[in-house]
Amino acid sequence: MQASQRISGILGGGSDGWDVFNKARDMIAAGTPVVELTIGEHDIRTAAPILQDMHRAALTGHTGYASIPGVSALRKEVARRVQERTGTPTTAQNVLITPGGQSALFAAHVAVCDPGDRALYLDPFYATYPGTLRGASAEPVCIQTHAEDAFQPRAADIAAQAAGAKSLLINSPNNPTGVVYSRATLEGIAKVSHDHDLWLISDEVYDTQIWEGAHLSPRALPGMAERTLVVGSMSKSHAMTGSRIGWVVGPPQIVEHMVNLATHTTYGVPGFIQDAALFGLELGPDFEEEIAAPFRRRRAIAQKVLAAQNTVALVPAQGAMYLMLDLRSTGMSGEAFANALLEQHHIAVMPGESFGEAAAGHVRVAMTIEDSAFEQAIKTLCAFAESCASKA
Numbered sequence: 193m194q195a196s197q198r199i200s201g202i203l204g205g206g207s208d209g210w211d212v213f214n215k216a217r218d219m220i221a222a223g224t225p226v227v228e229l230t231i232g233e234h235d236i237r238t239a240a241p242i243l244q245d246m247h248r249a250a251l252t253g254h255t256g257y258a259s260i261p262g263v264s265a266l267r268k269e270v271a272r273r274v275q276e277r278t279g280t281p282t283t284a285q286n287v288l289i290t291p292g293g294q295s296a297l298f299a300a301h302v303a304v305c306d307p308g309d310r311a312l313y314l315d316p317f318y319a320t321y322p323g324t325l326r327g328a329s330a331e332p333v334c335i336q337t338h339a340e341d342a343f344q345p346r347a348a349d350i351a352a353q354a355a356g357a358k359s360l361l362i363n364s365p366n367n368p369t370g371v372v373y374s375r376a377t378l379e380g381i382a383k384v385s386h387d388h389d390l391w392l393i394s395d396e397v398y399d400t401q402i403w404e405g406a407h408l409s410p411r412a413l414p415g416m417a418e419r420t421l422v423v424g425s426m427s428k429s430h431a432m433t434g435s436r437i438g439w440v441v442g443p444p445q446i447v448e449h450m451v452n453l454a455t456h457t458t459y460g461v462p463g464f465i466q467d468a469a470l471f472g473l474e475l476g477p478d479f480e481e482e483i484a485a486p487f488r489r490r491r492a493i494a495q496k497v498l499a500a501q502n503t504v505a506l507v508p509a510q511g512a513m514y515l516m517l518d519l520r521s522t523g524m525s526g527e528a529f530a531n532a533l534l535e536q537h538h539i540a541v542m543p544g545e546s547f548g549e550a551a552a553g554h555v556r557v558a559m560t561i562e563d564s565a566f567e568q569a570i571k572t573l574c575a576f577a578e579s580c581a582s583k584a
């Protein structure tokens with residue numbers, strides 16, 4: 193019996209650059225301690241009050257089928273929060289609640305792309321992007337950003353690929369680079385979207401992790417609300433990765449369209465998770481800052497260590513829980529460096545090449561371990577880079 197090409201096609205074939213990650217997992221399974229700086233997941237668990245509210249909601253009976261677009265109170269709260277933060281009028285009809293940002297990304301692409309439509313995305317990219325676009329039966333078209341621009345996309349490069357395209361996927365604050373797109377970048381992207389009649393899918397799951405500058409949602413730019421779908425999630429903002437709770441914010445007719453997809457796929461999100469999500473959102477910005485604070489602190493720790501040496505350069509670390517380190521002065525690829533660091537020092541980081549071609553010669557460091565161990569790991573990484581550079 194043959195399984196469908198549609199799912200095997202998601203993987204795309206070839207090396208996916210996750211060898212270092214898999215090797216680290218194997219080492220850990222074999223009992224070798226590894227300093228794990230690969231995956232974007234907090235070193236804390238979901239806060240007890242949120243879990244207590246989830247428990248309360250389940251015990252009071254919110255365990256049956258929940259409203260497919262999302263429970264009204266949560267949709268309203270997401271809309272309120274988005275409107276407050278962006279100034280863009282938003283109501284519950286603009287919001288679809290989804291099982292996490294990942295399924296929101298899929299739903300958004302299925303909602304606007306037909307099979308074979310060109311769907312644009314930017315390199316470096318969050319690892320699932322090309323597969324998500326293929327899963328939606330779109331044709332992924334990758335556009336390079338450049339280390340010399342601090343990975344801010346160039347509108348002209350996007351315009352050059354935009355003829356006949358249906359959508360453009362962007363992500364700011366960015367995983368893997370940690371860069372926050374400037375107003376000028378986003379205005380350029382908005383203009384290309386208008387000129388080429390593109391849907392803009394804006395992945396803003398790191399919008400509460402801003403270390404420098406300000407987060408601007410492109411949906412707030414003139415004329416963009418009717419062509420932008422914003423993907424949000426409580427995974428990163430509330431340390432709720434395992435609860436699988438996120439949303440898409442967009443024009444009501446597209447939200448309705450995605451409700452039809454949800455009816456035939458997810459059938460909504462469990463009611464007790466949605467109630468706990470509402471509770472979490474109502475904890476407000478102070479709680480979100482508390483969740484973000486360890487990354488803010490560790491970024492400062494790393495900046496201090498990096499300032500004391502000249503081999504490793506830090507890509508502007510403006511947001512998100514990652515640092516992108518430029519190791520090109522060692523003459524090594526990100527992959528070779530990450531492999532050697534793992535083998536010789538038992539520190540696991542992601543090669544830049546895992547996220548496309550644009551971040552070759554870089555590694556991504558997740559700031560997801562306790563401060564003093566993190567500081568030591570960055571010091572070891574720098575010393576190792578210096579020794580590699582001196583042999584180059």
Ligand SMILES: Cc1ncc(COP(=O)(O)O)c(C=O)c1O
Nearest residue numbers: 232292293294318367425427438
């Ligand atoms: C850029 C980006 N988008 C979306 C997601 C998906 O998040 P979730 O499905 O947990 O909400 C992630 C997770 O790491 C991410 O880094």
